[in-house]
Amino acid sequence: MVFSSSLFLFYFLPAVFLAYFASMKLFGTGVSNIVLLAFSLFFYSWGEGLYLFIMVVSIIMNFFIGVLIQTSRFRRSVLNIGVLLNLALLIYYKYIGFIVQSVIDSAAFAGIAVDFTAPEVHLPIGISFFTFQAISYIIDVYRNEAKAQRNVLNLGLYISLFPQLIAGPIVRYSTVDAEIRERTITLSAVATGLRLFVVGLFMKVALADTMAYTVDTLAEYPVEALSSGTSWMLAISYSFQIFFDFAGYSLMAIGLGRAFGFTFPSNFDQPYTSLSIQEFWRRWHISLSSWFRDYLYIFGLGGNRRGAFRTYVNLGIVFFATGIWHGASWSFVFWGFMHGFFIILERTGALSFLQQLPKLFQRLYLLLVVITAWVFFRVEDFGDAVIVVKNMYVPTDGGHPLFSHISMHTNLMYWTVFAICLVWAFASPNTPKIVEQRASQISASGWDAAKSFGALLLLVISLLIVVSNTYSSFIYFRF
């Protein structure tokens, strides 16, 4: 079930709140953890059915690995095995078909006969997220940044907690370790958490989904027939769609976590206002980029400690991993490499040059790179994506008025939402900061009341849209 579904909003969420807050009040953190765990496992099984066993296997496996790392003499070996086992789970369910198909294609290219076809394996929802969380847990235990969890149910709660299970943010174990063991619920935290949830819901159902209509329409057309205008419209609309979809979902997860007493880190910080690709990755999907930075780049590959050339190789590996993490497709790999290329370029001196230019040019550079890269993220066929990018930069009026006129695919609703997206993404401060901001003492209560009223309005609008809409799923659902 998705957060924007009727079942979740009107049945699951009230039931969780009732059971959780009652158990917290009556029995404390321990019992409330069990309640949350039960609801989280139910939440996952509702979407994945019997594939819940994969999560249970992951929980039990990492529980024993964590304990062994802490108690065994062969800590590093246990860690290596643990990481490999987690990656094996991820690779099998997410990448085996892609790997086999790539082998077949490569063999065909090399003139070698092969006699097998790629297997079709079900991809469990959120496996990329909870696997990375599990890996961060065992690495944190190894680095003595956290003690191994001796209560398998608590570890299960960390791995399966439903607010961030499906699409992040990726929460480090060390961040929530103390809160899992003991936490308090305050009125202010619950109020703030629910406001964050509502704002995230609005970002998803009102903004992202509206952009999605236009994107889905344009993406269905034969790409050769798209004009430059409609190609840019596809790319820009998708840039807004993916941001508001993903940032919205993250905000919902963070908000629910806050209401339950957990402090999840922020995942987006106005990324489209960045002035370089390096800065972009400090503001976009922060939990993922920092995970790759800390666990792969620094811990796994040595970071920048082994010379310039090795640093660039490491960056290439990290962005290959970033791309492939998003999807088992060479288009995603290319997207990752594109970002990696510009990061390396900036590190070799381009950034210094860039910083001498007016901010407008720096912004333009950032937006051109990022928006162009999103085309490879959205258009499934790599060849088609290349054609769309070509249409964007080589003026063309397209093959038919139907595909080339922007007015054919927009209306006042689209432009209204587009304007909101523009202001929200570029001109407004970081969304969580607004929601959490404390006003001066004089107007504290007025500001709080205004935020509550605003949130209530957004909630009513969002619920109306949810009821009106058909099923919609998050973009990052299958990562």
Added chain:
Amino acid sequence: MTKISQLLWILSFIVLLTGVGLSSIKDAILGSEIERSVTEGRSLSTISAAVKNNRFMSSDFRNAVETAVSDQIFERDALIRLWRRFSVGLMGYETSETVDIGREGFWFQTGTNMYSRVPCASPIETSERNSSFIAESIADFVEDMKSQNTDTLMIVVPLQSTVTPSLLPASIEPLCAKEFEPLQRRIAYLRERGVPVFYDLEFMQESGVEQFYNKKAFHWHRGGAARYSEEAISEYSSVRKEWGQDFRNRLYKGSKSKTQDIDIARYLGVAPMLQEYQNPAYKGRREYRGSVAASIKKGFLENSIRNHIKQKSLKQSKYSQARRSVSNEKVLLIGDSFTEASLEFWSFYYSEVLNVTSNHIKQENGAVRGLVEIFEPDLVIIVFEESKFTPLRSGGPNWRSLGRMFKRSERTN
């Protein structure tokens, strides 16, 4: 004061969600399936039906429960209309209980979000309306067929609501009554380009709509499909020698044809071709029919069949083989879902009929041409209901994929 406002906010949040949930739960669990949504014109599902009809916690059960929960939201129809009044009003449309009325009098069934995606939702110039991507694509395709000595016939089916405008909501002004008639222009365009197109609204109206449609059904029934198709081949009897003759008495009672669902990829031998194509040793093989090999190389397999097999979108086609028929020839019957009711009729006439609908060929502009190359029909019959030509009509026509289906592609030439 801050604490009070926070408490009020939390209570409002919980009361709103819980209130809607509790108000809906009785109907969700105990509601009757007979209850219909006026807004959407369909029966609403219930949890009790989901439980009764599906294995507990199976994926069908979970989907059915989610649907039931959505269907039974407290005052759902009213909430939908409330939102649509705002969102549709923002675009300058009017909205009523069942339809939205656009600026030029066209209409859409309320309950679908498709209107924002339907082309021509914004006014376009008359000259652009005169040409149609679909009509051009179909005309190009028919020209191709002619060059290969393959006959074609196009049958455009009037919808029940067009035959009997009284079925439309009172607030609608039927488009066909207006001076501006894109459907007629597109048919005229096709005929000018030499495509035999049969569209006879008067025939249906004079015969009586019940001869073609069951009451309130969207699709025509088999009898109606047969009657209309008979009229079509009567009108175009000069195209084929077996048309226009009355074989009914001889064939209808005695003819037997076996119709089966087929995996068209495997039927046409494309799946083995795919596996062999993946084997580079095939490059030297000469036993394939030359044109098929050319299609394969040009991307028919690369882009089309692999995806189609994977998406299973070619597996729902129907193939009919008759023991006795008027003609021993082969027919490729393509179009929308209206082809299915007419399959039986055509299988009386032809020994082999391969029926593939546009629903099952996704967005691949080489697919139909590839099918023609492999199946080698003697005749191609195209059947579409009229709204597939007229984007202004209700129903969210799947015209985009239709256009792509027929569009000439460099990759398969």
